Amino acid sequence: MDFRFSDDQLTLAEGVRDYLTGTHGPEVLRALDAGPNRDPAIWQGLVEMGLPGLLVSEAHGGLGLGLPEAALIARECGRAALAEPLVDVAFVAAPCFARAGDTEAMAAIAAGEKRLPPSHAINPWVADGDGEQLVSVDPLRNLTAASAGCNDDPYLLxxxxxxxxxxxxxxxxxxxxxxxxxxxxxxxxxxxxxAFQAIKHSLATCAVAIEFARPVAWRAAQALEDGLDSASVHVSHAKLAATDAATLTAETAIQVHGAMGYTYEVDLHFWMKRAWALAGAWGDRAFHLRRIDAAVFGGTLPIGPEHTFA
Amino acid sequence: MVLAYTPEQQAFRAEIRGWMEAHVPTEPLVTLECREGFDQHVAWERELAAGNWGMVTWPTEYGGRGLDLIEWLIFEEEYFRAGGPNRANQNGIFLLGPTIMEFGCDEQKARFLAPMARGEVIWAQAWSEPGAGSDMAAISSKAIRDGDHYVLSGQKTWSSRAAFADWGFGIFRTNPDSKRHKGLTFILFDLNTPGITRRPIRQLHGDTGFAELFFDEVRVPVENRLAGEGEGWNVAMATAGFERGLMLRSPGRFQATAKRLVELYRQHEAQASPSAREAVLQAWGAAQAYAYNTYGVASKIMAGGKIGAEASLNKIFWSELDRAMNRTAMQLLGAAAELRRFADGRVNQWLEGYIFSLSGLIYAGSNEVQRNIVAERLLGLPRVGAG
Known part of the structure; x- marks a missing residue:
């Protein structure tokens, strides 16, 4: 039992954070918003970091790492409000291709050549897909209708x-x-x-919510990596806790910014709108709450102090 | 990250589970906040100690088992799984004990720790004063050096367990000209020393748990001072860190409450409001989140890390969780929530729990103070007003 990331894992995530901080700051988001929304150079940079192949085995040109590492890097993508479809392609679709033994798709993802995100029955639309264009509130989310005949693979979900x-x-x-x-x-x-306590206390409340959402996400990542029977419940718990923390923080952050927060000029809105979008993606709050409900009240998940890691 | 127990950890779990099942009182003990209940709880402390379960993380020479923090968490999980009673000596074993371990000299460790682990000496804490509550640096009770003694004078209040405990600890102003955090010294004292008057205070539930302490020229030997003269604030902050952080409220307690809440919901499902169902699920989720966080902190400390102001995040989280869970239970009970005892004679533990949970947002530094600490020390927002 050791609920810590290893130094290697943390170093990897720090490297990604430094890279994104240096190359993908708010000025980049504003430029993308003012222009064509995607810049091939950004994707190329991610490919050069090896990130599309993070979960692809070394035999197929990837780094052969696991879901905890991917979750740590997905968090960094959130911190940077990265709009490129890295997470959906490399961390969501790739493990499914690996499980299905589709080595061609894995190699193409690792090479950065396959960047079409997966469709799933739970999502009526998908960002950066090839269907009909839709308009998201998130200006950097290139929303498209999902392709017909979607799969409903629970692992993908x-x-x-x-x-x-x-x-x-x-x-x-x-x-x-x-x-x-x-x-x-x-x-x-x-x-x-x-210096006003009204502001301090609001922000401290967000810090509490985030502090206690984080380990739920890491636990879910490890549970899915370990293939626990209960992994889906922990994933739903993570989605719920992270959605609530992000929603609270978004509302608090705009309030602290005052009228500036209500403008298009302040960078905050890129992050806030991404949070709104992701709150509904891959199962909304109600969907995940129902899955927890089924496990807790349905009795399929043992609960109580002795079952922390059930 | 390894989120699975070793065979040794599983064997340890089985050992404590077996012992608890054989020893935990079958009838709930009378509340700690009265003489009869206090004595029952002290008897339980001694039974735990006889099984060598008093404080499993302490070195064996001080009455412990020399176990690590993961094993402590396993112990706590099994303790609350079995419905173990509240710990009469929590101020000693969870707060003062670790403080003595860090700041005490060998003589003090030998003198105080083993009797604490054995439940022979029950400890009260004495921080607050009538003029120093959230603003603890406003302390004015004095300890003036006189030869090989300190002479204590002044008043402490809200002193947990002091109505019935044996010894107390707190900080006193050893330099009468000092201000705020300077000139304070951490002192341990026998509550039966001449010159100490205890006045129990009746609490919200009607019983007397904490007390006021009046010090009238109380002579305490210098060897009862923990760390150096004038270093009391730093020592007290370390104690408060233990209180807010890892030890005082282990996750097992809240996971057990969440489980009971799920059962209560099932019994009252037909009358329950739709929102109560989500509140119950949130309680399960929050108790689990608290457990994951605590395992993270324990893993970090075992790897040589320390907890600082993050302890304030914990204190805010568990206290507000506890209140929310008990509030939900009160809502599920409906009209029966107001009963001290149900018709079948059982104590309404949810009401007792709700009343107690309200204190959680106040003791160990009010949650307003904790939010200031989070904002200033973790987020780096400017300090204003405080000295």
């Missing part, structure tokens, strides 16, 4: 929900950081607004 949860943890962290920085700089009544 769990992966999608888990990675959405991990992204929402990162989105929430980034929004808390932005609101905190704003509260340090913005002065009213002769002091930074962050």
């Amino acid at each position: 769990d992966l999608g929900a888990l990675m959405s949860a991990a992204q929402m943890v990162g989105l929430a962290e980034a929004m808390l950081d932005q609101a905190t920085e704003y509260a340090k700089l913005r002065t009213q009544f002769g002091q930074p607004i962050g």
Whole structure:
């Protein structure tokens, strides 16, 4: 029993964070929004980092890592509000291809050549798909209708929900950081607004929500990696906890920004809108709550203090 | 990350489970907050100690088993699974014990720790004063050096367990000219020393759990000082860190409450509001999240890390979770929520739990103070007003 990421895992995630911080800041989001929404150079950069092949075995040109690493990097994608379909292709679709033994698809993903995200019956639409164009509230989410005859693979659904949860943890962290920085700089009544307890306490409440959503996501990632029978429940728990933390943090962050938060000019909205979108993707709150309900009240999941890791 | 127990950890779980099943009282004990109940709980502490379960993480020479924090969590899970009673000596074993371990000299460790683990000496804490509650640095009770003694004078209040406990610990101003955090010293004292008057305070539930302590020229030997003169604030902060952080409220307690809540919901499902069902599921989820977080903290400490201001996140989370769970139970009970005892004579433990849960947001530093700590020390927002 050791509920910690290894130094290697943390170093990997830190490398991705540093890369995205350096190459994918808010100015990039604004430029994408003003232009064609996608820049091949961004995808190329991710490919050069080896990220599309993170979960693909080394024999097929990947890094051969596992879901905990992917969840850590999905969180970084959330922190950076990355719009490229990396998470859905590399961390959600790739493990399914691996399970199905589709080595051709795995190799194509690892090479960065296959970047069409998976469709699933739970999602009526998909970002960066090849169907009819739709308009998302998220200006960097190129929404398209899902292809017909979707699959309903439960493993694909769990992966999608888990990675959405991990992204929402990162989105929430980034929004808390932005609101905190704003509260340090913005002065009213002769002091930074962050010196007022009303602001402090609101932001502290977000920090609590995020602190206790994070380990639920990591636990779910490990449960799915270990193939536990209960993994789906833990994934739903992660999606629920991350959705609630991100929703609370988004609402708090805009409030702390005041009228500035209501403008298109402040960067916050990119993160907030991504959180709204991901809250409904790969099973909405009600769907995941119902899965937890079925496990807890249905008696399929043992509960109580002695069953922490059931 | 390895989220599975080793065979040794599983064997340890089986051992404590077997012992608890054989020893846990079959009838719930009378509340700790009265003489009869306190004595029952002390007897239970001694039974635990006889099984060598007093404080499993302590070194064997101090009455422990030298186990690690994961094993402590397993112990706690099984303790609450079996419905083990509240720990009469929690101030000692969870708060003062680790503090003595960190700051005490060898003589103090030998003198205080083993009797604590054996349940022979029950400890009360004495932090707050009438003018120093959330603002603990406003403490004015004095400890003036006189030869090889300190002379204590002043008043402490909300002193948990002090109505019936044997010894107390707290911080006193050893330098009468000092201000705020400076000039304070951490002192241990026998509650039966001449000059100490205890006045039990009746609590919200009607019983007397905490007390006021009046110190009138109380002579305490210098060897009862923990760490150096004037270092009391730092020692107290470490104690408070243990209180808010890992030890005081282990996750097993809340997981057990969540499980009972699921059962209560099943009994009352026909009359329950739709929102109660989600509240019950949220309770399960939050108790699990708290457990994962605690395993994370324990793993970090075992690898040489420390907990700092993160302890305040914990304290906010478990206290608000506890209140929410008990509130949901009160809603599920409906009209019966107000009964102290149900028609069949059973104590309404949900009402007792709800009343107690309200104190959780206040003791160990109110949640407003905790949110300030989170905002200032974790988020780096500016401090204003506090010295």
